[in-house]
Amino acid sequence: MNEGENPPIAIILCASKNEEEIELLEVDKSGIHVGQYLTLLPPKELFQEKLHKAIERAKESFWAKGLEE
Template sequence: MLDFLGLSNTYSERDLESAILAQLQQFIIELGSDFAFLARQKRIIIDNEDFKIDLLFYHRGLKRLVAIDLKLGKFRAAYKGQMELYLKWLDKHERKEGEESPIGLILCAEKSQEQIELLELDKGHIRVSEYLTQLPPKEVFASRLHKAIALAQVKKEE
């Protein structure tokens, strides 16, 4: 829930990133404990081409870098390849001795559950999560909560 960012109905990825950084403490609380902020728009160069990782954190408990890519729309399969590239670069150039391999989080305005399942993103080092910048109506929120609980129960039984 990113409603604390105070974003209007229309915003850019840069607006989302700036709002998160302005409210960094609250954002980290939403992510969970043990996160340390390392960089915004982390510049990496691959084949003389510039890329930027939106947000880079370190998780003390997991002992690994966490790359976060912010997306405005619905999840697209191409985002996986982009994140894989970032993670391979971080593993090669930024990972310190004693750390685990980096992991990635793609934050989208809307998940594409079937694509996520087909890409097996629930099994690797990349996760996709949906964010909300405003609380939905109570009925919609309750419905999403029930779906999330049902999905978690199914996964628990597997």
Template sequence: MDKFKPEHKGQVELYLRWLNKYERNEGEEAPIGLILCAKKSQETVELLELDKSGIHVAQYITQLPPKEVFEEKLRKAILKARLQLQQRDNDSEN
């Protein structure tokens, strides 16, 4: 219930590797990790390349922000997802 710290990545990677080795059944996809935190630095998350290790960081909120702020965050998230899909498509074509 604190802000995201880079050391959280190592701890979650250990858990994911353990799950992958001992709990994953044949035919199952690799496990993913979700870190919920009160605050996060998007730059830190990007520099750690968490998406490549199956770890995602989400900031939780206890109250909805003003409608305008919420809409802007939603627009940015949609744009980012579209760009990532385009990049993935481009990478698979090459």
């Protein structure tokens, strides 16, 4: 973080079968490290699209690991 900048925040994306939730978290206070740094937030629709894709990848990974064991 450079002088004059605000502390970074993390955006936590969560989803269940019937709802999605976006939470903001103060990174400095949580001990979480920044994985991607954006100076402008993308539109809500892009967040939703990325969340859906991440959920699908997680499900595929979960089922693939379950079949291997």
